[in-house]
Amino acid sequence: MERITATYYIETPLDIEKAAQVLAGEQSSGTFIAVPGETEELKQRFAARVESIERLDSASEPSIPSVKLKPGTYQRALVKVSWSIENFGYNLPVLVSTLQGNLYELTQFTGLKLMDIEFPSSFADAYKGPRFGIEGCRKLTNVYNRPLIGTIIKPSIGMSPEQTAALVKTLAEAGIDFIKDDELLGSSANSPFANRVDAIMDVINAQADKTGKKVMYAFNISDEMDQMQRNYEKVVNAGGTSAMISLNSVGLAGVKKICDNGQLAIHGHRNGWGMLNRHPLLGIEFPAYQKIWRLSGVDQIHVNGIQNKFWESDDSVVTSIEACLKPFLGGSVLPVVSSGQWGGQAPETYRRTKTVDLLYMAGGGIMAHPDGPTGGVLALQQAWQGAVEGLSVEQIAAKHAEFNNSVKLFGKK
Amino acid sequence: MERITATYYIETPLDIEKAAQVLAGEQSSGTFIAVPGETEELKQRFAARVESIERLDSASEPSIPSVKLKPGTYQRALVKVSWSIENFGYNLPVLVSTLQGNLYELTQFTGLKLMDIEFPSSFADAYKGPRFGIEGCRKLTNVYNRPLIGTIIKPSIGMSPEQTAALVKTLAEAGIDFIKDDELLGSSANSPFANRVDAIMDVINAQADKTGKKVMYAFNISDEMDQMQRNYEKVVNAGGTSAMISLNSVGLAGVKKICDNGQLAIHGHRNGWGMLNRHPLLGIEFPAYQKIWRLSGVDQIHVNGIQNKFWESDDSVVTSIEACLKPFLGGSVLPVVSSGQWGGQAPETYRRTKTVDLLYMAGGGIMAHPDGPTGGVLALQQAWQGAVEGLSVEQIAAKHAEFNNSVKLFGKK
Numbered sequence: 001m002e003r004i005t006a007t008y009y010i011e012t013p014l015d016i017e018k019a020a021q022v023l024a025g026e027q028s029s030g031t032f033i034a035v036p037g038e039t040e041e042l043k044q045r046f047a048a049r050v051e052s053i054e055r056l057d058s059a060s061e062p063s064i065p066s067v068k069l070k071p072g073t074y075q076r077a078l079v080k081v082s083w084s085i086e087n088f089g090y091n092l093p094v095l096v097s098t099l100q101g102n103l104y105e106l107t108q109f110t111g112l113k114l115m116d117i118e119f120p121s122s123f124a125d126a127y128k129g130p131r132f133g134i135e136g137c138r139k140l141t142n143v144y145n146r147p148l149i150g151t152i153i154k155p156s157i158g159m160s161p162e163q164t165a166a167l168v169k170t171l172a173e174a175g176i177d178f179i180k181d182d183e184l185l186g187s188s189a190n191s192p193f194a195n196r197v198d199a200i201m202d203v204i205n206a207q208a209d210k211t212g213k214k215v216m217y218a219f220n221i222s223d224e225m226d227q228m229q230r231n232y233e234k235v236v237n238a239g240g241t242s243a244m245i246s247l248n249s250v251g252l253a254g255v256k257k258i259c260d261n262g263q264l265a266i267h268g269h270r271n272g273w274g275m276l277n278r279h280p281l282l283g284i285e286f287p288a289y290q291k292i293w294r295l296s297g298v299d300q301i302h303v304n305g306i307q308n309k310f311w312e313s314d315d316s317v318v319t320s321i322e323a324c325l326k327p328f329l330g331g332s333v334l335p336v337v338s339s340g341q342w343g344g345q346a347p348e349t350y351r352r353t354k355t356v357d358l359l360y361m362a363g364g365g366i367m368a369h370p371d372g373p374t375g376g377v378l379a380l381q382q383a384w385q386g387a388v389e390g391l392s393v394e395q396i397a398a399k400h401a402e403f404n405n406s407v408k409l410f411g412k413k
Numbered sequence: 414m415e416r417i418t419a420t421y422y423i424e425t426p427l428d429i430e431k432a433a434q435v436l437a438g439e440q441s442s443g444t445f446i447a448v449p450g451e452t453e454e455l456k457q458r459f460a461a462r463v464e465s466i467e468r469l470d471s472a473s474e475p476s477i478p479s480v481k482l483k484p485g486t487y488q489r490a491l492v493k494v495s496w497s498i499e500n501f502g503y504n505l506p507v508l509v510s511t512l513q514g515n516l517y518e519l520t521q522f523t524g525l526k527l528m529d530i531e532f533p534s535s536f537a538d539a540y541k542g543p544r545f546g547i548e549g550c551r552k553l554t555n556v557y558n559r560p561l562i563g564t565i566i567k568p569s570i571g572m573s574p575e576q577t578a579a580l581v582k583t584l585a586e587a588g589i590d591f592i593k594d595d596e597l598l599g600s601s602a603n604s605p606f607a608n609r610v611d612a613i614m615d616v617i618n619a620q621a622d623k624t625g626k627k628v629m630y631a632f633n634i635s636d637e638m639d640q641m642q643r644n645y646e647k648v649v650n651a652g653g654t655s656a657m658i659s660l661n662s663v664g665l666a667g668v669k670k671i672c673d674n675g676q677l678a679i680h681g682h683r684n685g686w687g688m689l690n691r692h693p694l695l696g697i698e699f700p701a702y703q704k705i706w707r708l709s710g711v712d713q714i715h716v717n718g719i720q721n722k723f724w725e726s727d728d729s730v731v732t733s734i735e736a737c738l739k740p741f742l743g744g745s746v747l748p749v750v751s752s753g754q755w756g757g758q759a760p761e762t763y764r765r766t767k768t769v770d771l772l773y774m775a776g777g778g779i780m781a782h783p784d785g786p787t788g789g790v791l792a793l794q795q796a797w798q799g800a801v802e803g804l805s806v807e808q809i810a811a812k813h814a815e816f817n818n819s820v821k822l823f824g825k826k
């Protein structure tokens with residue numbers, strides 16, 4: 001029978017083998033009491049199994065403080081545990097409850113992080129995964145052999161649909177590939193969702209008629225279920241090609257239901273991610289996280305960016321991009337690079353990842369460019385062209401006036 | 414205009430006032446760039462506002478480690494920030510993205526926890542909240558003036574529907590009020606959901622016909638959206654009164670959509686909670702968390718238990734119970750006490766909370782009772798009767814043989 005295998009990074013005051021057995025036991029049938037008719041065969045069938053233990057370093061203080069702990073040594077390890085898919089079938093929420101449920105509350109662990117998940121191949125039949133992915137998003141925007149260049153409407157909230165549409169017109173004329181709502185803007189008092197879609201799609205459709213290029217705009221459809229579905233249909237009917245969902249806020253069942261519509265490329269925003277990931281020994285790492293959302297059908301997912309404005313290290317960002325680019329059950333997801341990006345990070349991003357399969361997003365880097373948003377879009381295109389040619393920031397700046405102006409404004413920070 | 418106010422416990426290497434402004438700015442329109450037509454009035458309308466700052470202690474090490482930090486002092490504080498409801502209207506996912514979004518990733522904070530949320534009264538009109546709550550669950554089970562006594566089917570996974578139904582029959586005959594599936598069991602290879610519902614409801618309906626008392630069974634309907642709705646309808650059609658949802662695994666949009674059906678009391682399981690809460694300076698505290706789920710319509714929510722088997726302190730459990738019992742927008746939610754409970758904690762639970770508005774759950778405490786599950790149910794009833802009379806564990810044991818047997822087996826651990 002097929003099995004799902006999860007890798008955990010754990011820390012425990014107990015013997016490592018014993019702690020691993022507690023983990024497997026708590027999350028399956030381990031705490032057996034005698035039940036009439038229960039056989040050893042049944043136990044074996046449903047019990048989680050500790051597959052391997054890799055002992056790592058130890059610490060004299062627990063990573064997560066706890067009032068219930070006595071002083072001691074806290075051993076760390078990588079532990080692999082597997083479950084038969086007979087336990088939950090094809091049911092993502094119960095899978096998540098099994099792999100990430102009560103575990104985090106066990107006193108036996110002073111740290112626990114889900115690092116990765118290996119799925120059996122039958123999940124490729126059970127889940128359609130991303131309907132568009134990298135190839136589909138390239139086709140919709142007609143962008144090949146370079147990253148899609150995108151931006152976020154700023155200020156996050158406060159602009160009217162007409163103001164936003166005027167900005168979209170400027171950006172579209174400058175040749176941008178992708179634009180998105182901020183995650184703080186759903187339907188606000190002065191920018192009701194439907195009005196915003198109408199105003200923006202008028203501009204985008206007119207531009208597409210003229211040039212043949214349709215800018216992909218990810219409208220933030222995040223809402224309660226029925227309204228989110230209505231928002232989705234509004235975008236489809238207006239000729240849009242994409243919708244954004246705040247994955248953690250909407251949740252797995254809602255996201256999958258929306259993705260299953262299959263008509264729009266879904267831009268997965270991971271706001272709230274810091275809560276799940278920021279502590280080195282609590283929560284979940286991105287390689288595991290992105291697989292769950294790919295199963296649910298998300299086409300694009302945020303990975304932060306090199307030299308970002310958040311707490312995350314460049315190494316971690318590179319790992320996230322690589323996770324997205326690994327084939328998974330036959331589908332692909334487009335990594336969305338953002339946070340403090342202005343193009344100056346393009347050479348380093350390319351040097352470390354050797355890929356152009358990215359949606360590369362700059363907010364202020366485009367909006368606040370000295371030559372206006374048009375100059376900002378040009379500067380980003382120049383940055384990526386140079387990055388792929390192996391040029392440094394200085395070399396690209398020497399070739400292009402717009403990128404040179406970016407360096408002068410943003411490069412000094 | 415009405416405002417929503419959030420209280421955060423923060424830690425920062427920066428000046429506290431500056432850090433609070435960063436928080437408010439990041440989560441609203443703070444990072445303004447000049448946009449034609451934008452007025453000071455518009456900015457004021459949508460900007461988040463720092464309402465108060467209460468300076469607390471400081472630390473020489475950051476609570477959350479970060480590679481980007483230099484040595485320094487980390488100041489802690491309670492900060493209240495408010496938003497106009499014009500920013501998001503009545504949209505729980507966007508509200509969550511606003512209050513809990515990118516905040517956790519800001520380098521300006523080395524710790525950030527959402528402690529509580531104050532909602533304006535108009536939310537009582539926009540959200541129906543729990544359809545059953547405390548009164549409704551009492552009415553459905555016909556239990557008054559004492560806690561509802563409940564249990565969890567164990568082993569978590571591996572029993573057939575027939576075995577489970579046989580156990581339910583024993584428990585029902587013993588006078589139990591409530592039974593639930595384990596969160597690990599949705600639809601397994603040897604206990605398909607619909608078969609389990611049929612087998613169990615046959616027993617429960619027959620017992621109700623005979624005695625007039627219908628045991629509330631919370632079937633774990635957690636699944637992807639359409640299947641979860643079918644599971645819900647299966648329970649309704651079989652005459653069930655309750656369904657369980659793993660809140661964090663299903664997510665906000667899915668949970669609210671199911672609650673909106675309004676025909677079953679929804680048992681909200683918070684597995685995964687440790688990931689969101691276990692670190693003292695990361696994530697969310699229960700008083701804030703339970704309000705979001707009450708808005709979405711959950712009728713019962715887990716609060717752990719006094720002297721539990723998890724990491725959580727008794728003080729924290731008491732705070733959670735008190736949070737549930739506070740009136741909120743006209744609705745009530747029944748706190749579900751569980752984890753390592755066997756009745757011996759009843760006197761202390763009552764002494765500290767002075768309430769019987771609880772669903773008091775024992776798994777092993779009932780299933781592994783020396784006199785069998787029947788003795789386990791009796792022992793729990795005896796424990797609570799004694800607790801309310803102000804008796805100690807020893808005094809209750811002296812009065813009742815079944816409870817005395819519980820003490821002998823479980824009280825020594």
